[in-house]
Amino acid sequence: MTSHTHDAAPTQFVEANGIRFAYRRFGKQGGVPLVFNIHFMGTMDYWDPAVTDGFARDREVILFDNAGLLSSSGEVPESIAGMGANAMAFIRALGLSQVDVLGFSIGGLVAQEITLQAPDLVRQVVLVGTGPRSGESMDTGTPEGRDIFGATYANPDDLWLRVQFTPSAASQAAGREFVKRFRRRTENRDPEVSQQAALAQRAAIAKWGAKREHAWDYLKEIRQPTLVVNGSNDVIITTINSFILQQHLPNAKLILYPDSAHGSLYQYPAMFVSDVSAFLDQSQWA
Structure with missing residues (x-):
C-alpha cells in the first residue's frame, strides 16, 4: 500500500554520526527504496511532487536534509x-542494507560519493544535471550560472525559473507550473538554506571541480548500473559533463531531454518518472 504523499508525509528524525537527520519516507513499501539527494541551496521541499509522487506509486521514496x-x-x-x-551514515541509520540513489546537481556529486564509499549499499544510481570531478567549468562555475545566482529577484522563485529552465516560452511555462507544485506544501515546510550553508556547499563544489590529472579514472570504480539524465542546454553544470559521465562510467546510459536546462526532470516530470522507473525495473540490472 502507498502511505502518505509528498505534500503530507510527516518529517521524521534519525541520529547518526552525532547528527539529527530530518527525513520524509513515503510510497509503496517493500523492495529497494529510492533515496533522493537534492541540489544546491535545496531542501526536501524543493523536489517536485509530480516526480516524488510519481515514483511513490511503485516504490518507496526517501527525502532528507543532509547535515547542516x-x-x-x-x-x-x-x-x-x-x-x-x-x-551514507543516514541511510545506514534507517536500517537499510540496499538502496537506489538519485542525485540532482550537487546531489549527484554526493550520490557518486555514497556509491564510492559504500558500494555494497547502492544497487543502482541515477545522476541528474550533474558532472564528474574536474568536469567542464566545475571548478569556477559557468558564466551563465554566475550571472543567474548573482542577480537580484523581486520574486525569489524567479531565480529557479532561470536556473532550471531555458528562456523558451514552453520551458518557462513548464517552470511556472513546477513552482506552483513545489510551493504547494505549506505545513511543516523547511525554511530556506542559510548563507553559511550555501557558502560551504560552494566551497565543496569548487574542491570537487578542481583540475587534476587522470580526473575521471575514479568513475571506473562505480560499476553499478547508472542512468545519467540532463537537459539539452544545462548552463549550470554544462550538458557536456553528462556525456563525460556516460563515457567513463562502466555501465551507464544517457538521456537528454529537448529544449531543457538544469531542471529537465521538472520540465518533463512524467517522462522522467517513466524513464527512470523503466531503468530501475530492468531485469538485467537486478
Missing part, C-alpha cells in the same frame, strides 16, 4: 566526500 541543512543538525562539510559520508 535546515531541519537537520550539524554543519555542512566543505567537501563532497564529507557530504557523502554523512548521507
